[in-house]
Amino acid sequence: MADNFSVIVKGLYLDSDIPFALYIADVAVNLVFSAIAVLGNTFIMVALWKLSPLQIHSVLKVLLFSLALADLGVGAVVQPLYITAVLTAMSGRLEASRTIGAIFYLVNWLLPYISFATLTVIAIDRYLALYFRLRYRILVTTRRVITLLILLWLLTIAGTSLVLWNHIVYNVLANTIIAVFLFLTTVCYLKIYLTLRHQNGRFRAVTPLPLSSGTRPQIKRQLQPNTL
Numbered sequence: 180m181a182d183n184f185s186v187i188v189k190g191l192y193l194d195s196d197i198p199f200a201l202y203i204a205d206v207a208v209n210l211v212f213s214a215i216a217v218l219g220n221t222f223i224m225v226a227l228w229k230l231s232p233l234q235i236h237s238v239l240k241v242l243l244f245s246l247a248l249a250d251l252g253v254g255a256v257v258q259p260l261y262i263t264a265v266l267t268a269m270s271g272r273l274e275a276s277r278t279i280g281a282i283f284y285l286v287n288w289l290l291p292y293i294s295f296a297t298l299t300v301i302a303i304d305r306y307l308a309l310y311f312r313l314r315y316r317i318l319v320t321t322r323r324v325i326t327l328l329i330l331l332w333l334l335t336i337a338g339t340s341l342v343l344w345n346h347i348v349y350n351v352l353a354n355t356i357i358a359v360f361l362f363l364t365t366v367c368y369l370k371i372y373l374t375l376r377h378q379n380g381r382f383r384a385v386t387p388l389p390l391s392s393g394t395r396p397q398i399k400r401q402l403q404p405n406t407l
Contacts, residue, residue: 199269206265209258216254223247237321242301245328249293257287289339292353296331299360302367309371 224247227240260283268276304324308315338356341349 202265202269206262209262213254213258213262216250216258220247220251220254224251236316238304238319238324239301241321241324241328242297242304246294246297246301249290249297252286252290253294257283257290260286285339285342288342288353289335292339292356293332293335295357295360296335297328299364300327300331302364306367306371309374 224244227235227244227247230240260279264276264279264283267279304319307319311318338349338352341352
């Protein structure tokens, strides 16, 4: 978890026991994955933007767009900051390394938490869609979801700023929130699985078995009593 910020602002120092070639390889790997994250999430956001409401529900579209936006930030901001911090530390520019390293640590805590929180909201949304069914579109509107996501981003930014004040409080709060998110996500998907399994069992119970080829359905004829 987060270290004391007074330690973080001292800069990103390289371990002298690790060869520079390994740092260069690390930079190269992060550079490749950064490009993949930027291109992939950009394509996803453009595709979501072009989808009509008939192809995807607007609420799910907004949630997926927020998730892609947070992941785009990881590839476009977090990884380039890390690469720059390592390169500046390798070149001996400690002042630049201290500034870039501090920004990297803050953003690196911020964006992954937003992605994790959005995944939890998506799990809750899918469960609500299954639970409320026809009432879902009335209760869960696009405006409400956008408001929730804006609030989620603001709260995550405020929570991340706690590390500037007390890293112990931040670690306790972050661990608690992660545990709650994991619990909610697990419960929602477990309930979705059990509900769909139950509905599938009921569907099989009322669906007649298909006739095999070459057989004819046997119709039982009810004999009418002879009234003559």
